Amino acid sequence: MPASRRFERQTRFTPLGPAGQERLESSSVALVGCGALGGVLAQSLCRAGVGSLTLIDRDVVEETNLPRQVLFSEKHARDATPKVAASVESLAPIGGPTTLRPIAAHLDAANIEEHLASCQLILDGTDNLATRYLINDWSISELVPWIYGGAVASGGLVLPVLPGRGPCLRCIFPDPPPPGSLPTCDTAGVIQPAVGLVASLQAGLALRLLACAADHEPLEPALHQLDAWTGELRRLAAPRNANCPCCGAGEFPFLDRDQPSPAITLCGRRAVQVFTHRGRAPDMEALSAALADLATNLRRAGDLLRFEVEDIAITLFPDGRALIEGTEDTDRALALYDRYIGS
Template sequence: MGNLDRYSRQVLFQPIGKDGQRKLLESRIAIVGVGALGTVIANHLVRSGVGHVTLIDRDLVELSNLQRQTLFSEEDSILNLPKVIAAQKRLNEVNSTVTIEPIIADLNLDNAEDLLVGFDCIVDGTDNFMTRFLINDVAFKYGIPWVYGGAVSSRGMFAVFKPGKTPCYRCLFPKVPSGMGETCDTVGVLSPITDIIGSFQAIEVLKIIVGAETNPNLEQLDIWDNSYLQMDITDGKNPNCPTCVNHQFDYLDRSSNLQVSYSSLCGRDTVQINPRNKQHIDLMDLEKHLKKNGKVFANEFLLRFCPDQQTALVVFKDGRVLIHGTNDIAKAKSVYAKYIGS
């Protein structure tokens, strides 16, 4: 069961106590995304004595991560270490009694059920809507609670979703937003907001594990404008929700028109990202959105964006995107998430 002495200050907190600490030591948590939110969440959960923590992320440590991704060092970026490997190394130094399982993978419909089933809780450390809808499908299909979080610029939000007890993510956000969302790479992000949101997520995980009441609200805050909003979602279930009411898991269904097709184009060092549910992209608005991040050219048919000398993104009005400079689908998805959003 392990020595409880290292957790003595946590055990003294009555809502946890010895019984709660034992539950934590026996628990299994999956964190999807080991970036700004994920590193904060993992750090707190490992220090709190969660027995098994699985880390899932597709990316490498970059120098620009260090401003907010608290488990990484300059050496990690120089060595181009996968984030999950660098995080595992640091977390093992923090608490050697916790099992840290690093998985270098892009979470998608092919592997989501294999990677996420069997945990006591799933925690969202991602930066895009599509992955969150995928997590939501797995969580509500298999009855696993999950904790959502997001942060960009100076703003953040979080919420807890528990199958059979709360609305699901799709009740609140019925579909992936059309158009292009803000990302940390296009509008920036302040490190205190990721610390705050990740910490709130971590405490909700502890509540789930020990059986305490979780926060019933979708919490939103802006640390620059000093604004705070609580939205009670207790009665927010959509009576026609495809996911939690009709048990229709579109983001796990390859035939669904909500899926996005990713394909490497033979001989072209290019990956095509093609939403089946076509969108209408305002190319002029997108040009304004991207021009501070690289060279942009737009006409009435398409937009071409070059964030660096090796990479170019060509965006069409229907949402289709060509990413030139790689034939690696996981890398292309990472570039897409950075600059386009979902």
């Protein structure tokens, strides 16, 4: 389909226009997280015609994802397909100019430069605050904008972070809150309309940032608060904090960590991600043989190795990461990893 015909409806929107479409098609975006928010964002950007879309996610598809994560099917859940692979499978038939770049990895201080170096904009589809604070540090240090988005229960927040022009995440939330102090999709639930509203607003702001020329009226940074159940929408002024430790003082502790945490509890499920084999690919064949008499439901699923021990399901990735499902105890997850995979 000729590009002029494919995108004629959105190029008739005056603030975007044909010139904006050209800028979209030459843009490069990184999407961190391909779950509920990420699925809506990925579809929106592919259909809008962004040039390059890097998809970063550490997880596999499970059945509880299906009510709100729009890129996945029951087959993906049955096969425990990596979310980035399932996303590409669903997005590729859309066609158009978008090049998809899937990365099945946990974004951390050790690899963020490698994975985000070429992007013009970062979109937040993550499910944990640690990754968001990491992205915020990198965004401010490298002067690359990002758009924060979060949804829980029926509500959500969106904040475009524009380095040098508005507040960063730490202007508003200077430090990560203590564990358990905020509601999560596990404790409070989440409904798909809230996800859709948050992601759609993120996508709209992303298109404006990518498509508009430098001399266009600039986006005014603000914190957007919404509730899909009550219909409430609020736009809150969000000035920069001169005393912000990140964009004010230039401190980037989330980038400075030499050894990222080897175990992270995942939102919305009884599972822990363990990553201690950095830079060393596990020997799947040897491990399969060693586990033959110890594990149940031992099987290979493409590049993955899956097995169950002690009422715990373990999925091992080729980069050495493991999803330990059935516990939220990071110490137990690390012990299981050491016991059955090796430190």
